[in-house]
Amino acid sequence: MGCDGGTIPKRHELVKGPKKVEKVDKNAELAAKWKYCALSQEKLKRPIVACELGRVYNKDAIIEYLLDKSAERPNSEVVAHIRSIKDVKELNLTDNPAWEGERHNIKGDCYEDMHCAMFICPVVGLEMNGKHKFLYLQTCGCVFSERALREVKTEICHKCGDPFQEDNLVMLNGSKDEVEKLQKAMEERRLKAKTAKKSKKSKDTKVSKSLDSTAPGPSTSGECSKMLKAPAGPIAGSKRSIQDMKDKSETYKSLFTSHSSAKRTKDQISNWVTHTPYHF
Template identity: 70%
Template sequence: MGCDGGTIPKRHELVKGPKKVEKVDKSAELVAKWKYCALSQEKLRRPIVSCELGRLYNKDAIIEYLLDKSAERPNTEAVVHIRGIKDIKELNLTDNPEWEGERRTAKGDKYEDNCGMFICPVVGLEMNGKHRFCYLQTCGCVFSERAMKEVKTEICHKCGDPFKDEDIVVLNGSKEEVEKLKEKMEERRARAKTKKSKKSKALETVSIPSEPKGETQSQQAGTAEESSLQNGAESNQSGSAGPSGSSTSSQTIKTSTKSTSKRSIQQTETSEAFKSLFTTHSSAKRTKEQTSNWVTHTPYHF
């Protein structure tokens, strides 16, 4: 039953006040960002990639997402802006010599969250969320923000490739920094679209003038044929207007060719053996008595 034996309820037990806002453990949040994939929530393992917003992913998880975007995943909002492999960059990370992996916490006498898997190759700071880190989009090398400020150069400290301030992307930045990175990403994509449109227009302008050249060549060829036909007609007219001897000779040549074409083989001066090969020869002609009708003994032929 309760409330027996002289117990007196207190006010906070009878009146329900406003619920307290649950606070997120900062250490757990840092571990989730810096040691787990933002898409699959699995532990980060090489090869590790990052997007233009500075989030960390396993490359295998991103490839699976790109191959099948229709599959249901818990954290698809973190990868909506990724259209293809070109939108991610594989990171060139420096291993931490003090990191022992899963063996470190086998006994349970050490705290794993304070130690990072990777470090800055210039300053030696651990990449565990307590220090700000960034990477270069040109080469993918990762450095701490302190190293970039203390050693100001236009060449990568690790591989020596040149870079600009625009190529620096902060890893796991704040909301304001993520919004700025989104604006930069949209500007880059807009520039890329304009460049593609300009290239396509340039190709069109190059291909269009080539067509009139072909037309002019065909027109020139047509005019040349017309001129040759006109010249031939004029020459025929001049020949007909010439002396009668030339016209008569041409007529005799035509008649001779016609007579030779109509003349039979039996009238030519060839041997009798050659003439006997043709049906017009006398040996090929037979009388009705010599000819016989075609008779088939059986209607079947095998």
């Protein structure tokens, strides 16, 4: 059997084999995590934030998600654990002086090094391109390479000087096992905070109930009102006459109009007559 022109088809032309699975370049995949937002898939630009699982986002993308969680997004599962803006931390990144951006390659005729990153480690100068592990501090948001924290062991941030603990370190764009470890720590931390909040609420409730039980009842309040109405002795502001005070001298009492010497008889009281201007 032949085809036009006397050619004989070969076996691979007649029998279709299984399709070859296209392999994803691991280096390109790693570089993409450090250049693009995990939610919007847009290029990272300041301000940049990271979640408790170490994923990196544009801050405006997270705000848009929180304002409208019902909107359909292609990869909304990566932010399902983010409840509010408090669940992310703005990163304090160090610019790479060798980064020229995309302006030098607008025409597309220049070689662009995919491993050249926008940011570097401020201690050892490693580029944040996925080849090296980077961590950020939940206390201050500063970002460092794992090598820097391993070689220069300290409990004070290298960049801002704030103290931190080992529990405050979060791996950025970690492996599957590292993400699972971070998720477990996040769940434990949230459960602990929830339990503490409930215990505080119950404690406040007990205190308010105890205050209500010690409050004066109707009989007690009536007795209190009687005590207020009938004071034991003379108090300031009472209507006691100065003339009745035995500790005051007669000379002092005569200064006031309530003294007997200041009172007039009927003969001493004059009758005043007012004349109008029309009276002649």
